[in-house]
Amino acid sequence: MTQHAAILPLLIPFLAALLQLAVKGYGITVQRTIGLVGAVLGVAAALWLVLLADDGMVRVYALGDWVAPFGIVLAVDRLAAIMVLLTASLAANALLYASAGFDERGRHFHPLFQLQVFGLQGAFLTGDLFNLFVFFEVMLLASYVLLAHGGGLARTRAGLAYVVLNLAGSALFLIALGMLYGTLGTLNLADVALRLQAPGIDVAPARLACMLLIAVFALKAALLPLSFWLPHAYAAAGAPVAALFVIMTKVGIVSILRVQAIAFAPAAATADLLDGWLLPLALATVLFAAIGALAAMRLRDLTAWLVLASAGTLLVVPVFPQADVSAAALYYLVQSTFVAAALFLIAELVAVRRGDVADAFQPGPRLHTPWLGLAFLLAAASAVGLPPFAGFLGKLMLLSALRDSGSAIAIWSVFLFAGLLLMLALAKGGGRLFWERSPKHPHGSTHPFCWRRSLAVALLASPALLLALFARPVSDYAARAAAQLHHPQAYVAGVLGRHAIERETRP
Amino acid sequence: MEALLTIAIGLLTACGVFLMLRARTFPLILGLTLLSYAVNLFLFASGRLRMDTPPLIRDGASYTDPLPQALVLTAIVIGFGMTAYLVMLALRALSESGDDHVDAKEKR
Numbered sequence: 001m002t003q004h005a006a007i008l009p010l011l012i013p014f015l016a017a018l019l020q021l022a023v024k025g026y027g028i029t030v031q032r033t034i035g036l037v038g039a040v041l042g043v044a045a046a047l048w049l050v051l052l053a054d055d056g057m058v059r060v061y062a063l064g065d066w067v068a069p070f071g072i073v074l075a076v077d078r079l080a081a082i083m084v085l086l087t088a089s090l091a092a093n094a095l096l097y098a099s100a101g102f103d104e105r106g107r108h109f110h111p112l113f114q115l116q117v118f119g120l121q122g123a124f125l126t127g128d129l130f131n132l133f134v135f136f137e138v139m140l141l142a143s144y145v146l147l148a149h150g151g152g153l154a155r156t157r158a159g160l161a162y163v164v165l166n167l168a169g170s171a172l173f174l175i176a177l178g179m180l181y182g183t184l185g186t187l188n189l190a191d192v193a194l195r196l197q198a199p200g201i202d203v204a205p206a207r208l209a210c211m212l213l214i215a216v217f218a219l220k221a222a223l224l225p226l227s228f229w230l231p232h233a234y235a236a237a238g239a240p241v242a243a244l245f246v247i248m249t250k251v252g253i254v255s256i257l258r259v260q261a262i263a264f265a266p267a268a269a270t271a272d273l274l275d276g277w278l279l280p281l282a283l284a285t286v287l288f289a290a291i292g293a294l295a296a297m298r299l300r301d302l303t304a305w306l307v308l309a310s311a312g313t314l315l316v317v318p319v320f321p322q323a324d325v326s327a328a329a330l331y332y333l334v335q336s337t338f339v340a341a342a343l344f345l346i347a348e349l350v351a352v353r354r355g356d357v358a359d360a361f362q363p364g365p366r367l368h369t370p371w372l373g374l375a376f377l378l379a380a381a382s383a384v385g386l387p388p389f390a391g392f393l394g395k396l397m398l399l400s401a402l403r404d405s406g407s408a409i410a411i412w413s414v415f416l417f418a419g420l421l422l423m424l425a426l427a428k429g430g431g432r433l434f435w436e437r438s439p440k441h442p443h444g445s446t447h448p449f450c451w452r453r454s455l456a457v458a459l460l461a462s463p464a465l466l467l468a469l470f471a472r473p474v475s476d477y478a479a480r481a482a483a484q485l486h487h488p489q490a491y492v493a494g495v496l497g498r499h500a501i502e503r504e505t506r507p
Numbered sequence: 508m509e510a511l512l513t514i515a516i517g518l519l520t521a522c523g524v525f526l527m528l529r530a531r532t533f534p535l536i537l538g539l540t541l542l543s544y545a546v547n548l549f550l551f552a553s554g555r556l557r558m559d560t561p562p563l564i565r566d567g568a569s570y571t572d573p574l575p576q577a578l579v580l581t582a583i584v585i586g587f588g589m590t591a592y593l594v595m596l597a598l599r600a601l602s603e604s605g606d607d608h609v610d611a612k613e614k615r
């Protein structure tokens with residue numbers, strides 16, 4: 001049974017989506033039940049995978065039972081397991097929130113949601129670059145439809161730009177894969193790592209292919225010149241959809257981290273691929289996001305900028321091939337994902353209680369929900385990195401891990417200054433939302449308490465506190481995951497085993 | 508043969524990119540379609556150009572690399588689905604705003 005653990009996070013959402021399509025005629029309650037059961041099972045399977053992966057082995061699951069590099073494999077190390085658990089728990093909470101009514105605003109919400117989770121999990125688990133492309137497309141296709149869920153011209157327009165941009169990105173991805181296959185003759189990540197180190201490869205096209213690959217991942221991760229789509233798309237999406245989308249930038253970041261650590265950094269031909277350009281662009285992304293956050297007029301816009309800021313922060317990490325930097329980044333990644341998702345949900349809960357001013361930063365009616373304010377305080381404090389919450393610990397770990405690097409001054413000053421700007425933006429916005437009353441709106445609409453929405457927000461905001469309380473086990477696990485990531489020989493040997501074959505160089 | 512294919516891919520890419528930079532949805536979709544043709548041809552060429560050889564390994568006979576053909580097939584299917592969805596989205600934007608400009612305003 002344990003050898004099939006790797007496929008479970010993929011099978012559960014896929015089967016749930018198929019079942020939901022089959023029972024479409026029996027009403028939305030049946031679909032909801034299937035989705036929530038699937039989400040809980042997914043979290044359980046992911047938790048099991050995290051525990052299993054902690055023995056330090058790279059678990060390889062050969063789809064179709066063809067060994068790598070001939071067949072497609074899933075490869076589970078600690079990093080993949082963490083990301084799978086993060087995705088599963090985020091998805092479960094977003095689904096819980098969505099099943100309180102959001103899912104009825106359009107058609108086929110539930111199957112698409114499950115398929116998006118399927119694509120996300122596949123992108124984290126796969127050990128094959130073409131398979132990564134396929135899972136990216138599964139994830140994107142579902143996200144295109146989910147983004148438009150609920151209707152309205154704003155969503156359609158944001159969706160159009162988002163779809164076109166990602167289709168162009170997919171074209172680039174395919175060009176990169178074609179060049180990689182043309183020069184190296186393989187698309188299995190472990191085999192690519194081996195072939196890049198082999199003597200006699202054509203260095204220039206191989207470097208170009210690797211660079212194109214990084215560019216595509218940077219588009220998904222929203223690195224600065226490629227990040228203008230993000231605030232628009234995320235702010236236009238419905239709250240639970242935006243909450244799930246938070247993990248999508250992380251797919252790009254983890255992909256860069258993985259290909260860099262396993263394939264590019266150990267090979268002499270591609271070792272200097274990220275040098276000199278990624279760090280300035282990542283820092284510029286952080287600053288851009290901080291300025292955008294200051295200019296945001298609504299809480300959901302502000303949260304989208306926060307997602308961009310954390311993406312920029314994390315994009316600094318692949319430049320430094322040290323395990324302690326990656327470990328700190330993993331801890332930061334986990335907390336920032338939960339917090340941003342919580343803020344998206346809070347934005348909608350605030351919006352429905354404030355009538356026509358919605359979540360705009362204007363004086364409005366009184367909110368009769370102190371717990372919402374508390375949840376906002378918790379999430380916002382963690383998002384900007386105030387002690388004693390998890391965001392502070394994550395930023396502290398990241399900054400202290402980067403202290404000895406040559407560009408520490410630039411990184412420290414940008415991170416701290418951007419943190420100040422974000423804090424100002426959130427303090428200003430939060431004060432307006434929760435404290436300032438307008439005489440025009442004496443009574444806010446009293447909204448019935450909905451346990452599903454409240455529970456989802458509470459569960460998503462609580463990691464800000466829980467990850468700080470249990471920082472030691474989590475950061476230890478992250479440290480072990482980073483150590484494994486930066487030991488690529490073990491990954492290559494684990495995936496290829498004795499099938500690492502000698503091949504003639506391609507004509 | 509190589510020169511012909513190179514020129515074809517280059518021309519398709521150039522036309523595709525040119526059309527994609529338009530601000531109307533219809534040229535945009537045409538441009539994306541052209542670009543995906545170029546990409547598929549490029550992927551096909553990554554297995555080297557060989558004439559009159561099947562993608563089957565038989566004793567003595569020469570064969571061509573079957574993997575790029577599988578990759579192209581996958582890419583075609585995915586690209587087709589994406590284009591279909593994009594057309595629907597563009598039609599919806601058109602019906603909601605009465606204009607096929609990508610930054611169309613709400614219909615009055």
